[in-house]
Amino acid sequence: MKKILFAVAAIATMTLFTTALAADPLADAFAGKLKGKTVTMSGPFTDNDAVKFNDSVKDFTAKTGITIEYEGSKEFEASISIRVDGGNAPDIVDFPQPGLLAGFVKKGKVLDLNKMLDVTKLKANYIQSWLDMGTMPGPDGKSIMAGLWARANVKGIVWYNKKEFDKAGYKVPTTWAELTKLQDQIKKDGDAPWAIGIESGAATGWSATDWTEQLMLRTTSLQNYDKWVAGTLKFNSPEVRKAIQTWSDIWFTNGNVYGGRKSIPTTSFGDAPKVMFETPPKAWLHDQGSFITSFFPNGLTPGVDYDFFNLPAINATYGAPLEVGGDIYAMFNDRPEVRAAMQYFGTAASLKSWVQAGGALAPQKDVDVSWYTNYVDQKLGTMLRDAKALRFDASDLMPGAVGAGSFWRGMTSYVSGSMTLDQAVKDIDASWPGAR
Amino acid sequence: MSSFPMAAPEKAGIKYLKLSLLFVAAVVVLAGGFVFLKEYKDSKLLLILFAVVWGVGSTILLYTVLNAVAETFPRKVRTWVLPLVFAGPALVLLVWFLVLPTVRTLGLSFFDETSTKFVGLDNYFYAFTNPTMLESFGNNLLWLFFGTAGTVVLGLLIAVLADRSPWEAGFKALIFLPMAISFVGAGVIWKFIYAYKGEGIADIGLLNAVVVAFGGTSQAWLQLPIWNNFLLIVIMIWLQTGYAMVILSSAIKNIPEEHLEAARIDGASEFQIFFRIIIPSILGSIITVTTTIVIFSLKLFDIVRVMTGGNFGTNVVANQFYVEQFTFGSTGHASAIAIVLLVAIVPVLIYNLRQFAERKAFA
Numbered sequence: 090m091k092k093i094l095f096a097v098a099a100i101a102t103m104t105l106f107t108t109a110l111a112a113d114p115l116a117d118a119f120a121g122k123l124k125g126k127t128v129t130m131s132g133p134f135t136d137n138d139a140v141k142f143n144d145s146v147k148d149f150t151a152k153t154g155i156t157i158e159y160e161g162s163k164e165f166e167a168s169i170s171i172r173v174d175g176g177n178a179p180d181i182v183d184f185p186q187p188g189l190l191a192g193f194v195k196k197g198k199v200l201d202l203n204k205m206l207d208v209t210k211l212k213a214n215y216i217q218s219w220l221d222m223g224t225m226p227g228p229d230g231k232s233i234m235a236g237l238w239a240r241a242n243v244k245g246i247v248w249y250n251k252k253e254f255d256k257a258g259y260k261v262p263t264t265w266a267e268l269t270k271l272q273d274q275i276k277k278d279g280d281a282p283w284a285i286g287i288e289s290g291a292a293t294g295w296s297a298t299d300w301t302e303q304l305m306l307r308t309t310s311l312q313n314y315d316k317w318v319a320g321t322l323k324f325n326s327p328e329v330r331k332a333i334q335t336w337s338d339i340w341f342t343n344g345n346v347y348g349g350r351k352s353i354p355t356t357s358f359g360d361a362p363k364v365m366f367e368t369p370p371k372a373w374l375h376d377q378g379s380f381i382t383s384f385f386p387n388g389l390t391p392g393v394d395y396d397f398f399n400l401p402a403i404n405a406t407y408g409a410p411l412e413v414g415g416d417i418y419a420m421f422n423d424r425p426e427v428r429a430a431m432q433y434f435g436t437a438a439s440l441k442s443w444v445q446a447g448g449a450l451a452p453q454k455d456v457d458v459s460w461y462t463n464y465v466d467q468k469l470g471t472m473l474r475d476a477k478a479l480r481f482d483a484s485d486l487m488p489g490a491v492g493a494g495s496f497w498r499g500m501t502s503y504v505s506g507s508m509t510l511d512q513a514v515k516d517i518d519a520s521w522p523g524a525r
Numbered sequence: 526m527s528s529f530p531m532a533a534p535e536k537a538g539i540k541y542l543k544l545s546l547l548f549v550a551a552v553v554v555l556a557g558g559f560v561f562l563k564e565y566k567d568s569k570l571l572l573i574l575f576a577v578v579w580g581v582g583s584t585i586l587l588y589t590v591l592n593a594v595a596e597t598f599p600r601k602v603r604t605w606v607l608p609l610v611f612a613g614p615a616l617v618l619l620v621w622f623l624v625l626p627t628v629r630t631l632g633l634s635f636f637d638e639t640s641t642k643f644v645g646l647d648n649y650f651y652a653f654t655n656p657t658m659l660e661s662f663g664n665n666l667l668w669l670f671f672g673t674a675g676t677v678v679l680g681l682l683i684a685v686l687a688d689r690s691p692w693e694a695g696f697k698a699l700i701f702l703p704m705a706i707s708f709v710g711a712g713v714i715w716k717f718i719y720a721y722k723g724e725g726i727a728d729i730g731l732l733n734a735v736v737v738a739f740g741g742t743s744q745a746w747l748q749l750p751i752w753n754n755f756l757l758i759v760i761m762i763w764l765q766t767g768y769a770m771v772i773l774s775s776a777i778k779n780i781p782e783e784h785l786e787a788a789r790i791d792g793a794s795e796f797q798i799f800f801r802i803i804i805p806s807i808l809g810s811i812i813t814v815t816t817t818i819v820i821f822s823l824k825l826f827d828i829v830r831v832m833t834g835g836n837f838g839t840n841v842v843a844n845q846f847y848v849e850q851f852t853f854g855s856t857g858h859a860s861a862i863a864i865v866l867l868v869a870i871v872p873v874l875i876y877n878l879r880q881f882a883e884r885k886a887f888a
Binding site for chain 1: 638656657720721722723724725726745747748750830831833834835836837838848849852853854855
């Protein structure tokens with residue numbers, strides 16, 4: 090009898106939820122129906138970022154009366170596991186990379202946004218790649234929408250000294266053939282086309298992994314990229330080898346890199362681009378994430394002294410997907426005010442003040458690029474909004490032993506010549522946890 | 526006569542009361558200071574001053590009180606309570622911070638990276654078959670042999686030669702100076718010495734400047750297979766020769782002058798004196814220095830970490846252990862490697878301590 094009652098109750102609740110689904114939770118919140126409620130949130134933003142985050146949700150609190158209590162921690166990765174496993178999860182958790190979230194999804198701790206939010210609106214506001222990257226397999230193997238992307242940054246783009254570039258009569262390449270031609274032209278003019286350095290202390294080699302990822306995205310399908318991240322497509326596969334071969338053909342060719350191949354592992358990633366701004370420039374192109382501008386010499390004006398472009402496509406089928414990083418928000422407790430907040434985070438409005446303050450790019454389609462107050466953010470934000478496809482930095486998603494270990498080390502050994510490509514990829518495959 | 530037995534318990538009563546009051550006061554000071562340090566946040570300077578005064582003061586207080594308590598026991602009990610009172614706190618800390626972690630590490634080395642699944646000897650299998658680990662073992666052997674030999678031979682040579690120089694103090698001070706530099710600091714210094722900028726770029730590295738001045742071409746030194754290991758070992762020799770020199774020098778000075786004189790009168794050459802008299806006389810010191818440097822080179826970490834991060838074939842066991850634990854989060858592997866390292870060091874350590882004891886270094 091009890092069981093039947095329970096079942097009836099369960100069905101009743103489920104019907105209630107399904108009817109609730111029809112309504113947009115955010116509409117109720119804006120109508121003031123959830124006034125005085127609190128949503129708890131936890132994430133890795135501290136200091137300045139925490140201030141920017143709190144500013145960005147002030148508008149939401151003013152309009153709905155819902156308070157968002159944000160708790161940031163530098164030990165986020167350790168503390169969140171303790172809280173979730175202890176059954177004491179915050180309502181919404183901000184993950185700086187999706188790998189950790191995937192673990193909680195597999196354990197069945199994360200709510201499926203398909204059942205919580207107005208998904209039609211979400212789907213209309215993100216390009217497919219973001220939705221793909223928020224979809225993860227649950228404990229039963231069925232995929233759920235585990236999170237939505239709330240903040241993004243762009244990893245690999247090609248920087249150049251715009252003033253000198255224009256003066257020399259060079260054109261920004263839009264195809265791989267044009268890039269090759271530009272390289273040849275620069276060499277003919279007596280300079281090195283590329284400024285490259287992968288030295289980063291104990292983390293030496295990570296810049297080479299970013300190159301590998303960008304070329305994976307340009308020489309094979311997104312599905313293969315995902316398989317590679319998951320470990321089912323080996324490093325020692327024609328696809329991955331081709332991606333590495335493509336960048337090493339550029340790096341290892343005489344005259345292509347300032348200082349030559351041997352200087353790449355000893356040049357710090359932060360020092361590498363500086364030679365582009367010497368007079369006259371010693372090298373002309375530098376591939377790196379947008380953070381690199383803080384390593385540029387002081388007093389340069391973006392858009393005037395330097396500019397950037399996306400590494401061109403090699404194959405029309407695959408195009409030139411962007412390599413990105415970002416924050417994904419996941420929902421752990423179901424209450425109307427939590428649904429409302431999550432739905433809100435799916436709109437660019439939730440990021441407006443942060444975008445204006447600088448330091449965040451909006452992954453949502455409804456972003457107004459005029460919000461961006463600096464040249465670099467605006468151009469990147471536009472690239473992001475108009476991107477056809479994108480993927481998360483693969484090395485950040487792989488197990489630590491690979492993504493922060495053998496992948497770095499393997500690429501470094503390959504560049505320095507202490508390993509052949511064949512040895513390097515086999516070495517990385519052997520280090521994958523569980524491989525023997 | 527009759528009043529004495531009456532008075533004694535009364536006196537003893539006051540004494541016990543005083544003691545227990547003192548004991549309570551000590552506990553209050555200890556606990557109160559701890560709470561204060563935890564809660565107080567305003568002035569950093571005051572905090573530091575308090576920590577110093579409280580730290581030293583409460584240690585004295587603790588020993589005084591415990592000693593006073595122990596003094597009240599009958600003589601027979603006292604003889605074994607007193608050493609316990611004085612060595613006890615140190616022993617507790619030793620067990621807590623050294624023995625327990627070691628036991629725990631040993632335990633964890635039989636579990637997987639989540640420390641929940643028992644995997645038997647898998648982690649040890651990994652430690653002895655993984656190519657990176659094998660490379661590290663090989664490099665550690667290089668460090669062990671060449672690092673130790675270089676340091677001891679150079680130290681001995683300088684000690685003997687400086688012994689006969691009028692500027693002995695000056696020479697020894699120069700050689701000893703690097704001892705004051707941390708391994709990480711030395712790494713930074715030597716990074717500039719080995720610096721390589723690239724083909725066609727003006728070099729800033731000292732070594733390349735020398736090579737180029739003699740007509741050679743500049744090299745990316747830290748990427749040269751095998752040689753880069755030796756270039757790193759040179760740094761340790763530079764740092765540690767001073768230590769070997771100081772110990773060996775003092776041993777040489779302890780050799781009775783008559784022995785040397787007698788040998789000279791008998792017509793022994795200086796080489797004979799060195800190999801037949803000096804070396805045998807200071808053998809004990811040489812062994813002590815050697816074992817100490819051996820331990821240094823086995824657990825060597827900082828230089829490799831700072832200079833190459835273990836890249837270009839220069840990895841060592843201690844660096845791999847660090848990376849496994851703190852970068853890969855692979856506690857099982859890291860624990861197994863740590864235990865292997867410990868097992869390798871312990872015999873040397875015991876031998877080293879025995880030598881120290883024989884030379885009455887602790888007496």
